[in-house]
Amino acid sequence: MTTNQNVNDKPSIGIVGAGLVGCLAALAFTRKGYDVNLFDLRPNPSSIDRSRRNLRSINLAVSNRGLRAVEYVDEALSRKILEHVIPMQGRMVHDKTGLKQESQLYGLHGECINSIDRSYLNDLLLEELAESGVKVYFEHKLVKLGNVDTAPTMEFAKKDGNVTFGFDYIIGADGAHSHFRHQMQKGMRMxxxxxxIDMQYMELYIPPDPEKKFAIDANHLHIWPRHDFMLIALANEDGSFTSTFFSPWHVIESITSSSEFTQFFKTNFPDAYNLIGEEALVSAFDNNPRGSLMQISAYPYNSPHGKAIIIGDAAHSMVPFYGQGMNCGFEDVRILMELIEANEGNIEKAFLAYSPQRKDDLDAICKLALDNYYEMSSKVTNIWYLVKKKLDYTLGSWFENRWLPLYTMISFRDDIPYSKAVTIEAKQSRILNNLQIGLVGSILVYGAVQGARLYEKWKYR
Amino acid sequence: MTTNQNVNDKPSIGIVGAGLVGCLAALAFTRKGYDVNLFDLRPNPSSIDRSRRNLRSINLAVSNRGLRAVEYVDEALSRKILEHVIPMQGRMVHDKTGLKQESQLYGLHGECINSIDRSYLNDLLLEELAESGVKVYFEHKLVKLGNVDTAPTMEFAKKDGNVTFGFDYIIGADGAHSHFRHQMQKGMRMxxxxxxIDMQYMELYIPPDPEKKFAIDANHLHIWPRHDFMLIALANEDGSFTSTFFSPWHVIESITSSSEFTQFFKTNFPDAYNLIGEEALVSAFDNNPRGSLMQISAYPYNSPHGKAIIIGDAAHSMVPFYGQGMNCGFEDVRILMELIEANEGNIEKAFLAYSPQRKDDLDAICKLALDNYYEMSSKVTNIWYLVKKKLDYTLGSWFENRWLPLYTMISFRDDIPYSKAVTIEAKQSRILNNLQIGLVGSILVYGAVQGARLYEKWKYR
Known part of the structure; x- marks a missing residue:
């Protein structure tokens, strides 16, 4: 057994998963002086041709919570990230004729969420880690956790055999299908x-226009909401858009040929059909994988003696409809580091405190993410929804900081925990409903009075 | 790869798990003429000294649903089982003084549930299988399922290496921690x-009295309900009782020595303390494992193409408080076989039909099992509960077949599906609550009238 010796008096940390959350966690611990080792089963992404990377990553939107967590770890890094984002100030809703687009702003004061390429962000984090001296081990597949309650070990399978490492603390950030979590579960009551979710997704691509520019407005998240299914598109730096088609499985499975698929697009998304192009749609239907969506929750996140913990998708995998998956995972890292500070470097105490403190917020955002599919796919075109939203945002601009639309709290107010945002929203929603009833009542009364006047005029004319 | 060839034109069936449900399923299929192979990771139980078997099995109560399923498969077998059961006609509630016992009957007409030894029942089923020519493979640990959608294979690890079998259909009956289910999940959206549940259990033992007879009434399920925790005891054929202590984890963990444990029993279960004996309690505290309780649910139970299915605890592991775990697992087998009949031997169609048909019933009994802990541990001593139960059973005896107490429907009426029982109970419960309010109202009115009369008498005396 290989045991990593501490290079200083700080404990050693082993992290599984060199995705976005695992990388940020590694960076956070190394910046605090810990001896950090990061493992991933995949090959080093820098060794792979970018065009051959898989087509299953929905584009990312980084918003305040994610940025705050990065800033907490490394302020310069957050600036580097912002240099390569495309701000999106709202949704652009495309109607079924393909002729009309309607902008719905996200914030009250022009706040934006930011489209960013997942691979770019991951590469950036890995570069920072390399410069920080974190030991990163690719092609190490976690096989087994040992002694999780006392002196944790992690056994990895490599091409040339298995190897075991020992650490003071271990962290699982290995995604929704986490093997770290699976191993932890064997030794505890989790x-x-x-x-x-009955939904598949398929990645599509909108190329830059002939002048290498954005074919549609880059500063919006484009949505083609069609109730049962929808298409979205987020801009990339090179003038292209990454687009994703979401539908229930029975919808995609009822389409049996690429020509039916292009016809389906021509009918339901005529402008997108033109933007993507017939040939690309045929190729996508024949070749692109269809992803499935699911929600995962686990509890508690920590092992009983505070030696191991899961963060990010390994602990709470949500559907992508609030654009908070990565932001929430980054927030996990900030909350965890702040708890270590609050406990004066006692990681055990921090791990033990993390689960009860974080649970309500993680449950809240997972539920919101699911609810938001309904909002994106159909409510955005509903008149009552639009009236309520208008009222909500009007009140938000009148009573700044005392009336906050839910989207604002989730995406732009990193100081409001997810669960608190939900509580505030519930209270505001009751008021809004009453206002809406009052508004309708007023219109009816006004209409009746006008009607009576007209009748009087008509009677005596 | 070893592939089992069909010995006749009937398809071949591979079943994982030679526990109660797996054995009954194997027997059911072999009786219909299928070529059945049964695998278990454990050694042949007949090769193990019975006294060395583990102490983690809560005693079983077989009731109508279980018996009906066995009868469906083999009527003679159900008679053999009934020769070795101890009928229990009700609960015997022991109070905290250790002096008072109160019988609460289960049925309206003396119906009983039946205490039976798990090992005896399992051995009996294995003997029947051996006589029926089913191939049973012990010490075969399932490693991997393959080609679940087309021609299923199962790879097993044995002492001397791995072996792979191919079958037309495969069934997982390998319990709550089912590896079969885990393997199935890799290839489908389950x-x-x-x-x-925040609760541990510990097995205890009440020996026969000095005359080798039952120390307490054998024909009751004994309960010592103490709100937060409880003790139960079920009779064995040899005059002993298998007893189980249930408590939240913090209760058992707050007891730090065997002397504290015996004191705890002396205080809370004085009569049980005498029956078990100080020495046995000390030994149990020091040596007996503490089991944890959990609920597991999975859905769907079948693979998308109807080649594989999970039954019993592998599909729905419930807490033991309604005594329905095995009964429900046996019912799974009957429902599945009836679906195969209804589909004229088309197993694929039967597997596909099974999940939607069975879901509500399995969800219902899992919930009832959990709710019944509350009933057993505390409600059985509550006056309102007792009044309502009295009313419930009175109405049940007045309106036979038109008013059925829930317990009767679950335990004695195998013709009423679990979910339907819950629906009927909800309707009856509303009526009962109204009756109870009426009853209390009548008593108050009666009291007021009597009071007024006394006052009149007093005024004019």
């Missing part, structure tokens, strides 16, 4: 649930 | 949840 509640767990995974629930599939 | 929802899954496991939730731990």
């Amino acid at each position: 509640d767990f649930s995974q629930k599939y | 929802d899954f949840s496991q939730k731990y």
Whole structure:
């Protein structure tokens, strides 16, 4: 057994998963002086041709919570990230004729969420880690956790055999299908649930226009909402858009040929059909994988003696409809580091405190993410929704900081925990409903009075 | 790869798990003429000294649903089982003084549930299988499922290496921690949840009295309900009782020595303390494992193409408080076989039909099992509960077949599906609550009238 010796008096940390959350966690611990080792089963992404990377990553939107967590770890890094984002100030809703687009702003004061390329962000984090001296081990597949309650070990399978490392603390950030979590569960009572959503997604691509410019407005998240299914598109720096088609499985499975698929697009998304192009749609239908969506929750996140913990998708995998998956995972890292500070470097105490403190917020955002599919796919075109939203935003601009639309709290107010945002929203929503009833009542009364006047005029004319 | 060839034109069936449900399923299929192969990771139980078997099995109560399923498969077998059961006609509630016992009957007409030894029942089923020519493979640990959608294979690890079998259909009956289910999940979208209940259990033993007879009434399920925790005891054929102590984890963990444990029993279960004996309690505290309780649910139970299915605890592990775990697992087998009949031997169609048909019933009994802990541990001593139960059973005896107490429907009426029982109970419960309010109202009115009369008498005396 290979045991990593501490290079200083700080404890050693082993992290599994060199995705976005695992990388940020590694960076956070190394910046505090810990001896950090990061493992991933995949090959080093810098060794792979970018065009051959898989087509299953929905584009990312980084918003305040994610940025705050990065700033907490490394302020310069957050500036580097912002240099390569495309701000999106609202949704652009495309109607079924393909002729009309309607902008719906996200914030009250022009706040934006930011489209960013996942691979770019991951590469940037890995570069920072390399410069920081974190030991990163690719092609190390976690096989087994040992002694999780006392002196944790992690056994990895490599091409040339297995190797075991020992650490003071271990962290699982290895995504929704986390093997770290699976191993932890063998030695403790961890509640767990995974629930599939009846929905597939398929990645599509909108190329830059002939002048190498954005074919549609880059500063919006484009949505083609069609109730049962929808298309979205987020801009990339090179003038292209990454687009994703979401539908229930029975919809995509009822389409049996690429010509039916292009016809489906021509009918339902005529402008997108033109933007993507017939040939690309045929190729996508024939070749692009269809991803499934699910929600995962586990509890508690930490092992009983505070030696191991899961963060990010490994602990709470949500559907992508609030654009908070990565932001929330980054927030996990900030909350965890702040707890270590609050406990004066006692990681055990911090790990033990993390689960009860974080649970309500993680439950809240997972539920919001699911609810937001309904909002994106159909409510955005509903008149009552639009009236309520208008009222909500009007009140928000009148009573700044005392009336906050839910989207603002989730995406732009990193100081409001997710669960608190939900509580505030519930209160505001009751008021809004009453206002809406009052408004309708007023219109009816006004209409009746006008009607009576007209009748009087008509009677005596 | 070893592939089992069909010995006749009937398809071949591979079943994982030679516990109660797996054995009954194997027997059911072989009786219909299928070529059945049964695998278990454990050694042949007949090769193990019975006294060395583990102390983690809560005693079983077989009731109508279980018996009906066995009868469906083999009527003679159900008679053999009934020769070795101890009928229990009700609960015997022991109070905290250790002096008072109160019988609460289960049925309206003396119906009984039946205490039976798990090992005896399992051995009996294995003997029947051996006589039926089913091939049973012990010490075969399932490693991997393959080609689940087309021609399923199962790879097993044995002492001397791995071996792979191919079957037309495969069934997982390998319990709550089912590896069969885990393997199935890799190739399909199966929802899954496991939730731990904050409760441990510890097996205890009440020996026969000095005359080798039952020390307490054998024909009752004995309960010592103490709100937060409880003790139960079920009779064995040899005059002893298998007893189980249930408590939240913090209760058992707050007891730090065997002397504290015996004191705890002396205080809370004085009569049980005498029956078990100080020495046995000390030994149990020091040596007996503490089991945890959890609920598991998965959905769907079948693979998308109807080649594989999970039954019993592998699909729905419930807490033991309604005594329905095995009964429900046996019912799974009957429902599945009836679906195969209804589909004229088309197993694929039967597997596909099974999940939607069975879901509501399995969800219902899992919830009832959990709710019944509350009933057993505390409600059985509550006056309102007792009044309502009295009313419930009175109405049940007055309106036979038109008013059925829930317990009767679940335990004695195998013709009423679990979910339907819950629906009927909800309707009856509303009526009962109204009756109870009426009853209390009548008593108050009666009291007021009597009071007024006394006052009149007093005024004019």
